[in-house]
Amino acid sequence: MIFKEFSATKKRLFRVMDDQGKIISPSHLPEISNELLIKAFQDMLFARTADQMIVSYQRQGRIFTYPPNLGQEAIHSAVAQVIKHDDWLVPAFREMGAWLAKGVTLKDLFLYFMGNETGGSFSSAHNMFPVSVPIASQLPHAAVIGYAIKLKKLDQVVYAFTGDGGTSEGDFHEALNFAAVWKVPVVFIIQNNQFAISVPLRMQTVSDSLAIKAQAYGMPGLQVDGNDFFAMFAAIKEAEEHTRTGNGPVLIEAVTYRQGAHTTSDDPTKYRTREEEEAWQKKDPVNRLRNYLIDKKLWEESREEELISQFRKEIDRIFVEAENHPSYPLEDVFQYQYAEMPDDLKRQKIEHERFLEWSRSRTKKEVAR
Amino acid sequence: MIFKEFSATKKRLFRVMDDQGKIISPSHLPEISNELLIKAFQDMLFARTADQMIVSYQRQGRIFTYPPNLGQEAIHSAVAQVIKHDDWLVPAFREMGAWLAKGVTLKDLFLYFMGNETGGSFSSAHNMFPVSVPIASQLPHAAVIGYAIKLKKLDQVVYAFTGDGGTSEGDFHEALNFAAVWKVPVVFIIQNNQFAISVPLRMQTVSDSLAIKAQAYGMPGLQVDGNDFFAMFAAIKEAEEHTRTGNGPVLIEAVTYRQGAHTTSDDPTKYRTREEEEAWQKKDPVNRLRNYLIDKKLWEESREEELISQFRKEIDRIFVEAENHPSYPLEDVFQYQYAEMPDDLKRQKIEHERFLEWSRSRTKKEVAR
Amino acid sequence: MKIMNMVNAINDALDIKLKEDPNIVVYGEDVGVEGGVFRVTEGLQKKHGADRVFDSPLAESGIVGTAVGMAAAGLRPVVEMQFCGFVYPAFNQIISHVSRMRNRTRGKYTMPIVIRVPYGGGINALEHHSESMEALYAHIPGLKVVIPSTPADAKGMLISALESPDPVMFMEPKRIYRAIKQEVSEDSYSIPLGKGKILHPGTDVTVIAYGAMVREVQKAMVMAKEAGISVELIDLRSIYPIDKELLASSIKKTGRVVFVAEEPTAFGVGAEIMAIANEEAFLYLQAPPKRVSAFDTIVPLPKGEHHYLISPEKIFYEIERTAKF
Amino acid sequence: MKIMNMVNAINDALDIKLKEDPNIVVYGEDVGVEGGVFRVTEGLQKKHGADRVFDSPLAESGIVGTAVGMAAAGLRPVVEMQFCGFVYPAFNQIISHVSRMRNRTRGKYTMPIVIRVPYGGGINALEHHSESMEALYAHIPGLKVVIPSTPADAKGMLISALESPDPVMFMEPKRIYRAIKQEVSEDSYSIPLGKGKILHPGTDVTVIAYGAMVREVQKAMVMAKEAGISVELIDLRSIYPIDKELLASSIKKTGRVVFVAEEPTAFGVGAEIMAIANEEAFLYLQAPPKRVSAFDTIVPLPKGEHHYLISPEKIFYEIERTAKF
Ligand SMILES: Cc1ncc(C[n+]2csc(CCOP(=O)(O)OP(=O)(O)O)c2C)c(N)n1
Ligand SMILES: Cc1ncc(C[n+]2csc(CCOP(=O)(O)OP(=O)(O)O)c2C)c(N)n1
Numbered sequence A, B: 001m002i003f004k005e006f007s008a009t010k011k012r013l014f015r016v017m018d019d020q021g022k023i024i025s026p027s028h029l030p031e032i033s034n035e036l037l038i039k040a041f042q043d044m045l046f047a048r049t050a051d052q053m054i055v056s057y058q059r060q061g062r063i064f065t066y067p068p069n070l071g072q073e074a075i076h077s078a079v080a081q082v083i084k085h086d087d088w089l090v091p092a093f094r095e096m097g098a099w100l101a102k103g104v105t106l107k108d109l110f111l112y113f114m115g116n117e118t119g120g121s122f123s124s125a126h127n128m129f130p131v132s133v134p135i136a137s138q139l140p141h142a143a144v145i146g147y148a149i150k151l152k153k154l155d156q157v158v159y160a161f162t163g164d165g166g167t168s169e170g171d172f173h174e175a176l177n178f179a180a181v182w183k184v185p186v187v188f189i190i191q192n193n194q195f196a197i198s199v200p201l202r203m204q205t206v207s208d209s210l211a212i213k214a215q216a217y218g219m220p221g222l223q224v225d226g227n228d229f230f231a232m233f234a235a236i237k238e239a240e241e242h243t244r245t246g247n248g249p250v251l252i253e254a255v256t257y258r259q260g261a262h263t264t265s266d267d268p269t270k271y272r273t274r275e276e277e278e279a280w281q282k283k284d285p286v287n288r289l290r291n292y293l294i295d296k297k298l299w300e301e302s303r304e305e306e307l308i309s310q311f312r313k314e315i316d317r318i319f320v321e322a323e324n325h326p327s328y329p330l331e332d333v334f335q336y337q338y339a340e341m342p343d344d345l346k347r348q349k350i351e352h353e354r355f356l357e358w359s360r361s362r363t364k365k366e367v368a369r
Numbered sequence C, D: 001m002k003i004m005n006m007v008n009a010i011n012d013a014l015d016i017k018l019k020e021d022p023n024i025v026v027y028g029e030d031v032g033v034e035g036g037v038f039r040v041t042e043g044l045q046k047k048h049g050a051d052r053v054f055d056s057p058l059a060e061s062g063i064v065g066t067a068v069g070m071a072a073a074g075l076r077p078v079v080e081m082q083f084c085g086f087v088y089p090a091f092n093q094i095i096s097h098v099s100r101m102r103n104r105t106r107g108k109y110t111m112p113i114v115i116r117v118p119y120g121g122g123i124n125a126l127e128h129h130s131e132s133m134e135a136l137y138a139h140i141p142g143l144k145v146v147i148p149s150t151p152a153d154a155k156g157m158l159i160s161a162l163e164s165p166d167p168v169m170f171m172e173p174k175r176i177y178r179a180i181k182q183e184v185s186e187d188s189y190s191i192p193l194g195k196g197k198i199l200h201p202g203t204d205v206t207v208i209a210y211g212a213m214v215r216e217v218q219k220a221m222v223m224a225k226e227a228g229i230s231v232e233l234i235d236l237r238s239i240y241p242i243d244k245e246l247l248a249s250s251i252k253k254t255g256r257v258v259f260v261a262e263e264p265t266a267f268g269v270g271a272e273i274m275a276i277a278n279e280e281a282f283l284y285l286q287a288p289p290k291r292v293s294a295f296d297t298i299v300p301l302p303k304g305e306h307h308y309l310i311s312p313e314k315i316f317y318e319i320e321r322t323a324k325f
């Protein structure tokens, strides 16, 4: 009913708690067990810890470019608590908490950001697409996994992510339209973190909201406070039920803020103010949920420190493991391009190996001299 | 105020007259002089006559493929009465009446559909783009002519056409978004003629209307009875004023019906019923306006016959002129590709001429034998 | 055996595979009720249901993009691009996903997608309706690009494409859609992709062509024969992978190469053929390999197309010049 | 004269022309406030105003498509595509409109558009960030495709592009954006498009390269010199139009050709070079022209990129083999 009550056409943001973590709309507080709630919070903590460590690994030159998730964790955790084993996840590239829920191992994740393809396939994650770097191009994929689900009468839904910037691409439009016309089970989630690299939302679109774009496709649209775990959880839950029961796709705009840089090569001070950043830090999703939990005596600050240091150890152990992972052989450049390697590729490989042999013998000669 | 009163969000179709040509909403009857109204009607008659003659020329094998306009003339005539000399027209390919208003000569038009590029540039039409065959790809052009207008502080607006099918393309989305964000003077007109070749609207989109897609871009959207000249004229007028005075783009969905085939190579009986066709013929825009005019004693049936036979003579004269137009030389294949012909192209031309010479001498030899 | 033109043969291949493989779905603009603007999918929706043969919204990127999702989810989509000139909106999906998903996911997701593309000139078409852009696809790692020149090949090659574990750009020379009729087996049979075919053995000049140009070369061969030149005609059939072995052995035999295609010349398939002639048979070349392909301009509208199209006479002219070099 | 890297030089060219020509507008994703992700447009918005240097929504087809409209209306848009791998969504606009508007309208509307494209590998980038797809553009009639290899060339060639009456794909080898510094004139000067340049005269082997590969060839030349091989190095600079005259005269002199590029090999620029070697200098060739370019696979992520990138040693290896043939 949230989708009706807060339909994007009404221009109301759906929130359950305030910026301090006080419940402001008890009637909308979703049913969720204390266990699951604590798990959801721990998931957020874990993702945040991993995220921050990756950023520092990057500063140490141990991985390449990385897009920080800081501040957007409630969205990912909400999906994580709802998504089922057979459901599909079609990621953009900034929703680590959701990936982990689908079974992506930290090691694969590290390998990928270390620039090792072996990780990028997320082989252990069932029914999950790889990261999609070309903005919004993943959305048509999501749209039509749904068609396959319908055709095969499977009990699955698809969760698809994009950013606010992604809504400007033609593929956003085509994907949502296909999904609506074909009435398939997809939950489209826009992480509106206010920026596409340096470009602020107002230069991206002047529509009343991003959620209202759902109108263009005849699907329900909802604008949610993406830093409010309860609101996100309730929205995802309702979206999931709606779409799983054959009512077609839905669009959720999760309003949030990218607290970190766009990627580790970006410098946000060039395009936004310290005041803005601080204002949003006050709405931090982890803090809000923590406040709530502490208030309800479900959590203690003391426990957190220990937990995080445990996380850190674990994360670092895996990171070192990933660092020690063998770098991949020449073979791997070739073998996955086609099911059966075309003669031409075979020859390119053989020729290159011949060169490598020559090079080795040349080096030996040099050394011998 | 029509755009407010009939805003797409209210799901109301804007009409002024009924299917018989009776005014049903006198308060919305636009101000228009009798002279202009008669001109508008005659424009529709002329376009329809030309259109029908082209279809029959095509049947006689005298031109190639042609997309008939039958049934959509009120939309074009409304634009024709409002568009100014310096305004831009960015066509799709099915709005002949609007082209003629921009100064496209019938001869050019015929040449184009005869497959002669000389016509296709519409050289006599000031500030008008050529026909855009790749669906919706013209819309980004329209969007940003508006930017040039703004930057140069010109007093111009842009009229851009697309079909209902065109709304599914990514370029529709990107164009409307750019125009809205950059707040430029563009009137986007969707001719919703119910079909994209054989594909009916319901398989194209399931949004409440096409006009409501304006919501996704934060611009006004209006659904108009496209077979009602008064409604179209009022809508275009208001859109023009709105956008010319710096309020940004607007979207008009003109609801109509393609009474003819998609093109002369199409057979509509494969995908629609005779009943449907007949139902729409009853709403024919020319008949509706004629009824009104006769009722108001502004027109007599007798006058029409003579006028049309005059039109036919004129059209046929020009058609024959176009048929006698010299076919274009080899030179023309090459000379317009670049401002200065690259050496490579020059050589391709020279080599081909050498071949042609050889071919001629060979033929002579054959003849001599 | 049954007399079929290429439209019938492609339709037959789709029909057979739709029956055999429940994962195949066929869609695109107007392919359902209408049966495609060229009637290639005519009757398939009636036979196999609107779930498996259907119309899509008018959006090429969406059509190919959705095929990616379907393929990952275990289906085998066959999508139609209405004309070669309208594939461009789908380029991002083709290059960024279709062609590389297997590699990027180390084989986790594969893309058994067939993209059907009617292409080529000579049909008195509107602008944007006569393009021959096979070279663009051939340059993209991960795609297969094939082009039949006869109904029988079209059927066998399409069946192979529909069994291919990797994406195939299946380009259909629309100029000969209905122009060539021949006996075609009604059975399911396949012709391996990646293999060319010697259509006519010869000793003086190797002529390499594909699609609608094969027939034009055959016309030129009548003149060549009169002139006493023995032509070996190769139908390339597969642009990528390209049959270097076949090309090399023929070129080594004749020492002379003429390549014939509708595409614009610069940076086209012809350039790759020239490269192959050198890389594979340098010491055997007795004349510079020659490209007979289109000018580097857009295809003119019908009234100018005769300037642009490759005529049998022009092919003969170049064959003769190469033979006499 | 001032020491500049390529980023500075391009920025300087834009700055000069923005001053000179009021019709120039510069836009794209992040080019305004941020000054571009590579900082190429840094400071230009401050200097020339947000009306003329600005950010656009994230939509490449929209960016190029709007440039078409601007050009027709008398402006001279310079748009940035953030990476070569992200041009694909704009292909339809580039092929269907940018490249052919002049021809379709018989010169009524022209397209003086510059599309800037940072391209190439070797920068430890994410997937889709290392592509070299110049061949795709070179095959499209109506475009010019140019690639500088030094800051000074970048400036002069960009100024020419900004004065070109026709659309230019201005491809920037991002690997050497900051790696090469040199004295560059602060004046406005132009280097004609369509002309290559002999960087180093030689007699044994003609080596043809462009962009970031020029520097790699120069490294290989040290080895070649040691081995007693005299290399003539040509910086192609313009992929289309291509400087056949220069290529022909050099190849006629040396009789041997090695082409070096980052692009995937099959159906690439290299193929055209092989074709030109044959068409222009067949009787002079003493060894098969050789392509040293990338495998026909996607560019690996950084950890695998060393397998894929063209090394100076590999270039030398092929130069030597060709010289000794
Ligand atoms: C098609 C395409 N164009 C440009 C880029 C470069 N790019 C990477 S991320 C990004 C901004 C994305 O913004 P948004 O969708 O809001 O996601 P966010 O980064 O904020 O999570 C851009 C422009 C790209 N990856 N793909
Ligand atoms: C990009 C592209 N895809 C496909 C086509 C083929 N095509 C020509 S017209 C048409 C249907 C257009 O429908 P609509 O936009 O409703 O315009 P209408 O023909 O009804 O006026 C199609 C699919 C095309 N011209 N361009």
Ligand SMILES: [Mg+2]
Binding pocket: A163, A164, A165, A191, A192, A193, A194, A195, A196, A197
């Ligand atoms: Mg964002």
Ligand SMILES: [Mg+2]
Binding pocket: B163, B164, B165, B191, B192, B193, B194, B195, B196, B197
């Ligand atoms: Mg229509």
